[in-house]
Amino acid sequence: MLEIALRNVRRQRARTGLTLAAIAIGVTSLLLAGGFVEDLLHQLRESTIRSGLGHMQIYRQGQYASGGHRPSDYLIDNPEQVERAVDRLPDVVAHAKRLNFSGLISNGRGERPMIAEGVEPILEARIGSAISMIAGSGLSDRDGFGVIVGEGLAKAMQLKVGDPVNLVVSTREGAMNTLDFSVAGIFRSFSKEYDARAVRVPLKAAQELMVTPAVNAVVVLLGHTDSGDAARTDLAARLPAGYEIKTWPELADFYRGTEALYRRQFAVLQIIILVMVLLGVANSVNMSLHERTAEFGIMRALGRTSRYVFRLAVLETVLLGIIGGALGVALGVILALGISAIGIPMPPPPNSDVGFTGAIRIVPTLLVAAFALGVVASAGAALLPARHLARLPLVEALRRGV
């Protein structure tokens, strides 16, 4: 039967061509829509990771649960140990240490409470940041005692770039310490509350101020987000007890909610597209089989059973589904590459000032799903018309000429 089905498909150029086109275009549409969604979610994910979260952060055990209120209680005394373990991971792009503390910032005129982070400027730049500079420059390694302050804080204290300030802290031992800094820049983040209290200094200066070589966190950026889970397991095996590893989904509260919202919205749209594709394919298949009523009638008049005719009609359509699905996938991939090369301009995502370029992402599971849907849609579309062909009284089937 397969030979006959293939022969029929091959020899009916026009009819086959139309049905193939319907299936292929349907599959291509599913691919492009799905690929666009995948890309948006991918970009959302990456921008979240590269906003300073990194792929994972390593803390002293218990710091995360404490909510970060008393960072000096959860210091990593031996950060080199952690860094060595991280360096052994296969896909690490960068890692940076951070030290968190709080205290007062004062400038002759007044003083304010502050929350502070000591960072390694160059490494932090590679990991990415959720803040943007609105005045001055960022921190640099050369400028050992520069400080960047949040916009709200700068306004409250009337700070300008270049002003001297004084940071006062309470060390781990409980003693007071103070150091002079110079305002290197003013930054803005997405949170006004944060900007009203936050400052950043180079890590070395922070460690000098807090009189400790310890850090609070080691932030790790990987080359590929997909290797995240494996990397975490790997690292957990290499680290001794007393540490905890938090991955970016655990750290980005807003991300999960946003991703869920987007996925739901996209799912609804994709279902609508799917319904339209199904209708298109069903229409084409129905028309095609209906036109051949007499042809299948002749087969039955010559002795083929109704069951045979049903199976042949469905088989031919499934073959079309396979060929059309393959064509749709090929066309979808070509269009995806082309559109991605041109790029789709997109506005800034949440928590960002910068727009990005959308693309169509080609994901293997999506290719397989779109192809499978093409085949299944074709088979499904054939069922009712094929049943009709098989059951129609022979006299009626033959009445229409071939």
Added chain:
Amino acid sequence: MLLKVEDVGKIYRVGNQEVAALRHVSLNVDERAFLAIAGPSGSGKSTLLNLIGLIDKPSSGRIAIDGTVVSDRTPDELAAMRARSIGFIFQTFNLLPVLSAEENVEYPLLQFSELTSAQRRERVRHYLDVVGLAAHARHRPNQLSGGQRQRVAIARALATHPRLILADEPTANLDHKTGGRILRLMRKLNRTSGTTFVFSTHDPQVLEMADRRVDLEDGEIVRLGVRDGKDWSYAFERRPLADEMQGTLGNRVRAGRVSSA
């Protein structure tokens, strides 16, 4: 006796109405017969042929082919009978358009699992030769003339070596000369292979060739005839009865010679 049609009737629904296409038709056909079912259009010829050919089912009465009563057969069994015992030649040829002439002739043979592909091809070649189309074996129907298509249909009907070949107005879509040729071919096949031919027609040229005839009018048999030289000898003859009188009078047989008009 090859074919026995017993008191067969066929009723169609057209919208809300019922139309009786055949009424109380009884007929016996022997082997090797070359029988014409004659009558004007609408007389029920094609309907009767469809019933004999198992393409349709009678509303009443019985049909038996080769001793097998067809009304108790399942659709699959009827399909098998159509494949092996009956060859059908349609008025509109009904060839499969995507297949070549030889593929069309081969098509019914594909169901014969006892034949190898070589044996199939041999039969196809033989019958295409018989109908004189060996040179056109690879042509598609749309590349053949009406007469050539009909000959392909004849070869297809013959290839399965059926007991009975039915032809529904086989010359209706052919010109006079071609029609004559086709008929002479069928007559020759009937005489040489012994295959029984039953065809429906209103073409007098066709009737000239037949050696038995059944005349239908308004769905009833009005005449049964046997060839007598150039004439016909009618076994019985009657006018169709009005509906009210139907069933109260049986068939009346009147012997005697009536010369053909």
